Amino acid sequence: MNCQEWEERIALYAAGDAGAADAAETERHIAGCAGCQVFWSGMKQSLEWLREEHREPIAPAHYAAVRARVMAQLERGRALWWRQVWVYGLGIAAALVMVMALRLHVESPRVAIVMPAAVVKSAADAGRGAGSRPGVLPHRQAETILVKLETDNPDVVIYWIAEKKGD
């Protein structure tokens, strides 16, 4: 093994990263090799300088600046989240109101379709007795009411004849 191959082992040994057996072997080699002694002392020196260089503390104001920036960003994000909740909430509420209104509008004509057969018959008989034209129902008879329901379709008109009871 030449000295260049020892460099990696010395580099690990320099900061205690070599195993016990490797460390002992490296120490023995360094003791008997002038070139590796120079390499070894240079390695120790550069590591020491590196550590010394980075030992300098960072001023507390620099930490505080980072903290302030993070907190500001989180608070901004939170405010934005609440704004989105409000906007989406209002949108959903408006959509619900529209759906409800639409359903009421669509369902309302269906209510008027029920016509008791007996009432229709008695109203038709009364109309014929009064000498009206055939097919035309008498309006404002004493006991019956005629209700005309118009649907969205102009071709469909529903007439509802009901019996009036009391006032």
Place this chain on the structure above:
Amino acid sequence: MNVLALLEMAAAVESSDNGACAIAAAKAGDLAAFESLMRQHERLVLVTAVRLLGRLEDAQDASQEVFLRLYRNLGKMDTVQNLPGWLYRVTVNVCHDMTRKRPASVAMEDLPELAATGADPQQSATRRERRRALRMSLRFLSEKERAAMVLRDLEGLSTEEVARALGSSEATVRSQISKARIKVRAFMERYFRSNI
């Protein structure tokens, strides 16, 4: 066991409890608790970032990104014991991303800060020169070599912890560390041929 060791153990347990409480409260949306969590780990993140990037302003940007990622990932944090390892890993990743995005030409801009610390102008000048050389030497390392060296030689993590933080094997980390040390030594030797 002596009193000092017992006190140290008690302090460690208390600090761990505080960390766990802060994580739980921060998960529940308590921003003050998250700020307290940041205070507990800000040194680890900012110092590592400075050592990897070589420039305080860049390191502050990286730290900000690391803590924002921590906030977004609080739900995945099971225990406070995993937090330092997670922070080292994310700090290294964020710094690597920043290095790729930004040119490295401005990495030694804050050198004048050091001038005021030395009493003797000659000594101060030598230190500044050494500082410049060391920073330059780190820039000649690959990303992985620099990260391995910073975590092992400057942060003092064990080889196993470095391997976990970098997502590689211990053998790979050992090789990266030795190569990095040899490169730094060689650079310093060339720079200060007469002194080293």
